Amino acid sequence: MDLSLSTRTVGDRTVVEVGGEIDVYTAPKLREQLVELVNDGNYHLVVDMEGVDFLDSTGLGVLVGGLKRVRAHEGSLRLVCNQERILKIFRITGLTKVFPIHNSVDEAVAATD
Amino acid sequence: MATVELRFSALPEHVRTARLVAAAVARRAGVDESVLDELRLAVGEACSRAVALHQRNGVDGAVRVALTEQEKRFLIEVADEAGPTHAAGADATGGDSEDEDALGLAVITGLVEDVEVGNGSDGGVIRMSWPLSPVSITV
Numbered sequence: 364m365d366l367s368l369s370t371r372t373v374g375d376r377t378v379v380e381v382g383g384e385i386d387v388y389t390a391p392k393l394r395e396q397l398v399e400l401v402n403d404g405n406y407h408l409v410v411d412m413e414g415v416d417f418l419d420s421t422g423l424g425v426l427v428g429g430l431k432r433v434r435a436h437e438g439s440l441r442l443v444c445n446q447e448r449i450l451k452i453f454r455i456t457g458l459t460k461v462f463p464i465h466n467s468v469d470e471a472v473a474a475t476d
Numbered sequence: 477m478a479t480v481e482l483r484f485s486a487l488p489e490h491v492r493t494a495r496l497v498a499a500a501v502a503r504r505a506g507v508d509e510s511v512l513d514e515l516r517l518a519v520g521e522a523c524s525r526a527v528a529l530h531q532r533n534g535v536d537g538a539v540r541v542a543l544t545e546q547e548k549r550f551l552i553e554v555a556d557e558a559g560p561t562h563a564a565g566a567d568a569t570g571g572d573s574e575d576e577d578a579l580g581l582a583v584i585t586g587l588v589e590d591v592e593v594g595n596g597s598d599g600g601v602i603r604m605s606w607p608l609s610p611v612s613i614t615v
Contacts, residue, residue: 387524388488419520420579427575448513455586456579 382414385422406438486530
C-alpha cells in the first residue's frame with residue numbers, strides 16, 4: 364500500500380484527498396504536495412484523511428509543517444477525519460487542539476472560524 | 477533468544493516491513509487483536525526514530541527489531557547503531573526532524589504502558605511490551 368494524493372478546488376479552498384499509508388517513507392510526498400500548493404498561492408487547505416489507513420508521527424510532522432506554512436500567509440489547514448484509530452494519534456499528541464478536525468469535506472469547506 | 481529477529485538497513489522504505497512482521501508475530505503469539513493497531517504504530521515509530529537518528533548522525537548501519545514471546549508478555553526491542561550521543565543532534569537548529577522525534581516519542585509513550593528508552597554504546601534501544609491474552613484454542 365502506497366500513498367495516493369489528489370487535489371481539487373472547492374470555492375476558495377483546496378481539498379487534498381489522501382489515501383493509503385502516511386509514514387516515514389511516504390510522508391515526504393505529502394510534504395512536497397503541501398509545499399507546492401502553498402507556493403502556488405493556495406493558502407486555505409482541507410486535508411481529507413478518510414482514505415488513510417495508517418498515520419505516524421512523521422505524517423503528523425508534515426501536517427504541522429503545512430499548518431505553519433499556510434499560517435504564514437494567514438491561511439488555514441483543516442482536517443477531515445472520522446476514523447477513531449487515526450483520531451487517537453492526534454489526541455495523544457495534543458494536536459486536536461492545533462488542528463480543526465471535521466466530519467466531512469462539506470463541513471470543512473463551509474467552516475470559517 | 478528472540479522468537480523472531482529482523483535487521484534492516486536504516487532506510488525509510490523498510491519501516492513498513494518491520495511493522496508488518498512485528499504485527500504478524502505478535503498476533504501469532506497471542507497479543508489481543510484490539511491492541512495490534514497500537515503495537516504496529518509503536519513499532520513503526522520506534523523504527524522511524526532509529527532511521528532518523530542514523531540519517532541525522534550521518535551513520536550507516538542497521539536497525540534491529542527483536543520480537544520475543546515470553547510466558548506472559550510479548551517483548552519488542554528496537555535498537556539502532558546511530559552512536560551513543562544522540563544529544564549532539566539536539567544542539568543543532570532544532571528543525572522539523574527534532575519536532576518529529578519529540579512527536580514520535582510522544583506517540584510511543586502515549587500508546588504503550590510498558591516502555592523504556594535506553595542508550596547503549598552502539599546507539600539507543602526502545603523496549604516495549606504487551607500482555608499476552610490467556611491461551612485460547614481455536615478448533
